[in-house]
Amino acid sequence: QKEVEQDPGPLSVPEGAIVSLNCTYSNSAFQYFMWYRQYSRKGPELLMYTYSSGNKEDGRFTAQVDKSSKYISLFIRDSQPSDSATYLCAMIETTGANSKLTFGKGITLSVRP
Amino acid sequence: NAGVTQTPKFQVLKTGQSMTLQCAQDMNHNSMYWYRQDPGMGLRLIYYSASEGTTDKGEVPNGYNVSRLNKREFSLRLESAAPSQTSVYFCASTAGTGWKGYEQYFGPGTRLTVT
Numbered sequence: 001q002k003e004v005e006q007d008p009g010p011l012s013v014p015e016g017a018i019v020s021l022n023c024t025y026s027n028s029a030f031q032y033f034m035w036y037r038q039y040s041r042k043g044p045e046l047l048m049y050t051y052s053s054g055n056k057e058d059g060r061f062t063a064q065v066d067k068s069s070k071y072i073s074l075f076i077r078d079s080q081p082s083d084s085a086t087y088l089c090a091m092i093e094t095t096g097a098n099s100k101l102t103f104g105k106g107i108t109l110s111v112r113p
Numbered sequence: 114n115a116g117v118t119q120t121p122k123f124q125v126l127k128t129g130q131s132m133t134l135q136c137a138q139d140m141n142h143n144s145m146y147w148y149r150q151d152p153g154m155g156l157r158l159i160y161y162s163a164s165e166g167t168t169d170k171g172e173v174p175n176g177y178n179v180s181r182l183n184k185r186e187f188s189l190r191l192e193s194a195a196p197s198q199t200s201v202y203f204c205a206s207t208a209g210t211g212w213k214g215y216e217q218y219f220g221p222g223t224r225l226t227v228t
Contacts, residue, residue, distance in 0.1 A: 008153075032215055043117075043203050043219030044156070088156065092215050098163075099215055105155035 003027045006089055006104030014112050019076040023089035023104045026070065030102075032092035033065050035074045038106070039085045047087075048074065079111045115139055117220035119204050125226045126194040134189040134223050136204030143209035145187035146171075146217065147179060149200040156203070162187055163209065194227045201225070 006023045013019055021035075032051045036044035048063040050056045056063045062075040072091075076083055089104040120135045138145065147159040158171030162181040176198060178190045187206075191198060201224050205217040 034216075036217075041222070043205075043221050044217075045219065046216050049216065090217075101158075101215065101217065103156045105153065 004089065004091055004102050004104045007107055008105065009107035010110065011107060012110045012112060013079055015079060015081060017079050017111070019074075019079050019083070019109060019111075021074040021076075021087050021089075021107055021109070023072050023091075024070055025072075025091055025102075027091070027093060027102075028070070029093040029095075030091040031094055033063070033072050034090040034092070035061075035063055036088045036090055036103075037085045038088060044088055076109075079109075081111045081113050084110050117204055117206055117218050119202075119220035119223050121223060122221065123224045125228065126191075127228055128195060130194050131190065131192050132194065132225075133191075134202055134204075134225075135186070136188065136220060137186045138204075138206040138218070139185065140206060140208070140218065141184070142206035142218070143184075144207045145181065146205040146207075147177075147187070147189045148203045148205065149173065149198075150203060150222075151200050159189065159202075191225075194225075196227045199225060199227045 004025045035048040037047045038044040053065050053067045060077045064073040086106045086108045088106040093100045117138045143164050146161040148156045150156050157173050160179040162168045165184045168179050180188045201222045203222050204220040208214045
């Protein structure tokens with residue numbers, strides 16, 4: 001089992017839909033949880049960043065972490081065509097001064113006008 | 114601020130040729146990384162440099178070498194390119210300290226094709 005599993009997609013939704021993107025993980029030592037967004041032919045950019053269980057909201061985006069179930073989600077409300085991109089979850093384990101970042105494989109989202 | 118810059122943007126090599134991918138950041142970050150991204154494989158770490166003067170292997174280092182030239186620059190060298198190295202290469206950097214020290218800032222990528 002890989003440390004981080006992400007639904008492979010692709011995912012296509014109509015404009016205005018609520019989108020749910022999910023990742024599961026097996027490493028209990030992961031402490032920080034991130035979502036990156038990557039537009040076509042661009043580098044990934046950080047979208048959401050959290051370290052605790054619960055919800056974190058930023059505009060139309062909500063990041064949810066459930067450490068007991070080893071499950072994180074990204075919800076997009078009122079999805080827009082401009083949200084069409086690949087979304088990657090990422091998780092960080094720290095050991096002393098060292099840190100290890102593990103990415104999910106990413107899911108490509110297409111929002112149809 | 115330019116952030117993380119990479120050169121070249123595109124490159125076509127023949128099998129056996131060598132080349133160096135250049136990366137520079139202007140954010141005074143301590144740590145720098147090289148990834149490759151392939152369809153269905155996600156981002157895989159090739160090498161990283163936690164601080165100036167140090168480099169370490171990542172998940173897929175075979176066939177690559179790196180140099181942390183100074184705090185700003187981190188280069189990736191392919192000594193003898195193979196078709197399996199056809200990929201999109203991303204450089205990234207992190208501050209390495211503080212609350213958001215783990216946030217990775219990525220460059221725009223280099224699309225490499227080896228024929």
